[in-house]
Amino acid sequence: MSIATTSGRQGGALERGGGGGGGGTLADVVETVLDKGVVIDAQVSVAVVGIQLLEINARIVIASVDTYLRFAETVDRLSIVPKGTKGLPDLAGDAAGAATKGKAISGLGKAAQEISGAVADSLSDRGSDRGRDRPRRRRDEER
Amino acid sequence: MTDEQAQPAGEAGLFIYGIVPSDVEPTPDAEGVGNPPGEVTVVRHGDLAALVSEVGLEEPMGRPADLTAYQTLLDGTAAVAPVLPVRFGTVVTGPDAVQDLLEAHHDRFAAALDEFEDRLQYTVHGRFDEEEMISDFLAENPSAAALADHVRGRPEAESREQRIRLGEMISQGVELRREAENRALIDLLTPYAVAHAPRPPSSELDAMNVAFLVAADDEEEFVRVLEEFAEQRRDLIRMRLLGPLAPYDFVSAHQLVE
Numbered sequence: 251m252s253i254a255t256t257s258g259r260q261g262g263a264l265e266r267g268g269g270g271g272g273g274g275t276l277a278d279v280v281e282t283v284l285d286k287g288v289v290i291d292a293q294v295s296v297a298v299v300g301i302q303l304l305e306i307n308a309r310i311v312i313a314s315v316d317t318y319l320r321f322a323e324t325v326d327r328l329s330i331v332p333k334g335t336k337g338l339p340d341l342a343g344d345a346a347g348a349a350t351k352g353k354a355i356s357g358l359g360k361a362a363q364e365i366s367g368a369v370a371d372s373l374s375d376r377g378s379d380r381g382r383d384r385p386r387r388r389r390d391e392e393r
Numbered sequence: 394m395t396d397e398q399a400q401p402a403g404e405a406g407l408f409i410y411g412i413v414p415s416d417v418e419p420t421p422d423a424e425g426v427g428n429p430p431g432e433v434t435v436v437r438h439g440d441l442a443a444l445v446s447e448v449g450l451e452e453p454m455g456r457p458a459d460l461t462a463y464q465t466l467l468d469g470t471a472a473v474a475p476v477l478p479v480r481f482g483t484v485v486t487g488p489d490a491v492q493d494l495l496e497a498h499h500d501r502f503a504a505a506l507d508e509f510e511d512r513l514q515y516t517v518h519g520r521f522d523e524e525e526m527i528s529d530f531l532a533e534n535p536s537a538a539a540l541a542d543h544v545r546g547r548p549e550a551e552s553r554e555q556r557i558r559l560g561e562m563i564s565q566g567v568e569l570r571r572e573a574e575n576r577a578l579i580d581l582l583t584p585y586a587v588a589h590a591p592r593p594p595s596s597e598l599d600a601m602n603v604a605f606l607v608a609a610d611d612e613e614e615f616v617r618v619l620e621e622f623a624e625q626r627r628d629l630i631r632m633r634l635l636g637p638l639a640p641y642d643f644v645s646a647h648q649l650v651e
Contacts, residue, residue, distance in 0.1 A: 263627035264620045266634050278635060279460050281595055282516065283467075286641035287478035288412070290485075290494060297490030299406045301448070303482045304455030313568075317597050318560025319549070324523050325531070325541045325559065 404451065406484040407436070407491060410444040411467050411639065412477040412502045417442060423466055426459040427452060433466060436488045438495035441502055443479075444470065445491060454482055467639035475509035477502060478639050505644070511609040512587055514643065515636035517578060517619065519600035521567065525629045526598070530566040537562045567597065574601045574630070581622055585615040590642040600630040604642035612637070 267274045274282070290298055408426055415437045425431035425446030435442045444466065448454065463481055470476045485491055495502065531538040540559045544552045571594065578601050579589055586605040594602055607615050616634065623632040 262620050262623065264616075264623035264632050264634055274464075274635060276457050276461070277595075279457070279464050281592075282635065282638060282641060283460060283464050283478070283481055285480070286644065287480035287483075288644050289480050290409070290483050297485045297487075297493065299450060299484045299486055301406065301450055301482060301484045302453040304453050313561075313564045313597055315557055315560075317564060318557045319553075321523075321527065321560040321563040322544060322556035324527050325563075326545055328524055328528060328531075328541075 404449060405447050406450050407445040407487055408448045408454075409479045409483045409485060409491065409494075410446075410463060411470065411479050412495070412506065413442050413444060413470060413474055414506055415440050415442040417444070417470065417474045417476075419444060419466075420469075423469070424462050425466065426454060426462050428456070428458070430458075430462060436491040436495075438492040439499065441495045441499060441506075443491045443495060444476075445488075448484060450484070454484075464639075467641075468637065471509075471513055471639035472637060475506045475512075476639050477505050477509070477644055478641050509606075509640050509643075512606050512640065513609065513612070513637035514604055514640045515607055515615065515634060516592070516602070516604045516638065516642070517582075517632070517634055518595070518602050519574065519578075519623075519626075519630040519632045520596065521570070521598045521600045521630055522628070523598055526567060526570070527563055529629065530563055530570075534562065534566065537566070564597065571600055574626075575603060578603055578622065581618060582615060585611045585618060588643060592642065600626075600632075606640055606643050607637075 267278060408431065410425075410433070413435070415435075417435065419433040419435060423433040425433045425448075427446070427448050431446030431448055433444055433446045436445055460481065467476055467478050485494065531541055537559060540555055540562070544555045544559055549556060575591065579591075582605055583589070586607050588606040590604045590606075592602040592604055605615070619632075619634060623630070626632065
């Protein structure tokens with residue numbers, strides 16, 4: 251069920267982070283600790299003191315029209331198939347029947363005269379993690 | 394504004410980080426929440442103790458540095474001893490209140506600490522590469538691909554309806570894929586984990602987000618198997634492993650409420 255694209259690159263596909271607060275982003279910290287832990291209710295113990303907590307917004311993910319439009323915009327950027335080509339549905343039909351997704355994609359890539367830089371990138375020398383906004387950290391331990 | 398740090402004792406409280414066995418000793422460099430960071434101490438009661446630091450009650454809590462200090466202390470503790478995280482922002486009147494708390498809930502705390510002995514949390518988070526994910530999806534869905542063809546290159550103003558429809562199809566595709574990936578991940582790692590807890594997605598492109606409680610003896614194998622899994626998906630999913638962490642996701646909120 252997997253896409254066995256061993257790209258021959260060194261370096262694991264699994265990024266390590268967090269742990270001891272080191273190597274994680276603030277988003278990681280918020281996501282990890284927010285609304286977790288034992289709740290000591292004021293009703294259980296009268297000694298609980300209400301303090302002012304700064305508002306920390308956990309992001310609630312709801313797919314919205316904005317998301318939909320953004321996905322559609324991404325489709326614009328993909329331009330897998332040159333405009334006006336009618337072959338995609340047929341081709342995709344074939345591809346869907348193929349054994350793995352990896353194959354399906356490379357099949358498409360060959361069929362399309364021109365494959366966009368972005369997709370070509372991800373097919374051939376993947377792993378550069380282009381355009382990611384988060385810093386990569388690889389420290390396993392820091393304390 | 395007055396200086397909160399200099400308030401008399403009546404204006405201060407004890408911020409509780411977590412419950413630990415009473416033989417746990419904070420290291421001298423342990424820093425608590427607050428500005429400047431409070432000194433972390435322990436309040437002991439029998440075989441249990443709580444990690445605490447003094448905070449001014451006027452000082453709002455929850456700055457990034459506070460959250461980081463909280464997590465750093467708990468994760469650092471979890472690496473050497475079992476710890477039961479207490480929800481961020483829990484403040485009590487003083488040491489007596491902490492001892493009352495430890496006494497009142499002794500059995501439950503002690504049982505939970507037993508359960509966390511030599512076990513740590515790892516959170517596995519994956520995020521789809523947007524373009525890769527959408528390419529995959531279009532390749533497998535002729536009707537979406539046809540719609541994509543129709544929409545591509547046309548200004549949003551004249552293709553808005555179709556764009557929304559296409560985006561919705563993609564969004565559903567992502568959701569289905571996310572369910573499948575989460576399931577695959579859990580199935581794969583179940584033999585190496587004591588427990589798992591699904592976490593809600595943190596973005597529209599989340600591929601997986603699951604916390605695992607892992608026994609110290611299984612850590613190596615857990616990570617090895619996960620690395621393989623990540624390698625198989627490296628084109629499609631950017632995978633990250635957070636941990637070892639304190640068992641945040643395995644302390645249920647109802648643990649204290651009768």
